[in-house]
Amino acid sequence: MYISHLIKLICIRIIYFGFGDSINEVMEVQITERLEVSVAYITAKGIKFNDLYYTNGKMIQLGWFERALKKGEWKVPIIYDPIDVSEIYILHLYQVINASAISLSDYKINSDIQKLYFEAVQLLKTRLKGDSKE
16 A cells, blocks of 8 residues: 555656646645556557557657567556546656557457558668668
8 A cells, every 4th residue: 555655656746747836735645646556558559458548659669569569468557547547657667658548449450451550660660760871
């Protein structure tokens, strides 16, 4: 219980660091008490948590989704607000990365098409790296 509360408090301070004095102690306590700690899965479609998918540019840049496609899914610890699930906060190597919800639940992506898409993206990245060296 104490560890969970401490993790939430640290995350809140990191998340709201940019706000300076605009967040007061009362707001911090209210938000901290409401947050939950859980686990999400990094998949090729995005970060899956409670039947929703999440993403952001940093995760795409780090190649998480491509890695999940090639090597399989893995778990990450997250912090989330059960009242507002439009964002989750991933605890990742000395930082907290926020991710926004996306909607993939309405349609299924053909796995062959998905694989071809990721291969095309990889090829494009390789070509762009080659062009920048010249």
